[in-house]
Amino acid sequence: MIRRGPALLRTARRLTADAAEAEDLLQTALVKTYLAWDRIHDRAALDGYVRRAMVNTQISWWRRRRLEVYPAAEPPDRPVEDCTRRSELRDSLYRALRRLPDRQRATLVLRYYEDLSEAEIAERLGVSVGTVKSTVSRAVARLRGDTDLGRDFPSPRGYPP
Known part of the structure; x- marks a missing residue:
């Protein structure tokens, strides 16, 4: 699992908007995998199990965070990142x-x-x-x-x- 760490971290990074949050997400998924170790019969599917745990955890975090956000009378003035260049490059x-x-x-x-x-x-x-x-x-x-x-x-x- 350790040698798959960079690939799993890249997956977590795609699921989150922040590198530190991606590390937290991966760590949480690894803990969940460890706690479910006895129920995992196919060790070859371990990578998929961790990825699924990351997706489920991220959805759970997103839902929880969504409840904490309340609309304001006026939206805050914040610049929005222009991702056009990155999309064109990709x-x-x-x-x-x-x-x-x-x-x-x-x-x-x-x-x-x-x-x-x-x-x-x-x-x-x-x-x-x-x-x-x-x-x-x-x-x-x-x-x-x-x-x-x-x-x-x-x-x-x-x-x-």
């Missing part, structure tokens, strides 16, 4: 990933999204560690050279395009 990156060959896309997702080591990726894909390294390197180079991705989002200062 869409452009998704399209760029879809243009990669299947193996390159799979290795990038396993390496950077699932945060697996090169040895774990090699084991899952049934290839050597050297093949994983070269495939990831070629995929990243191809993304860097993707004109559609680079055109929409120039490199940050200090980083080569």
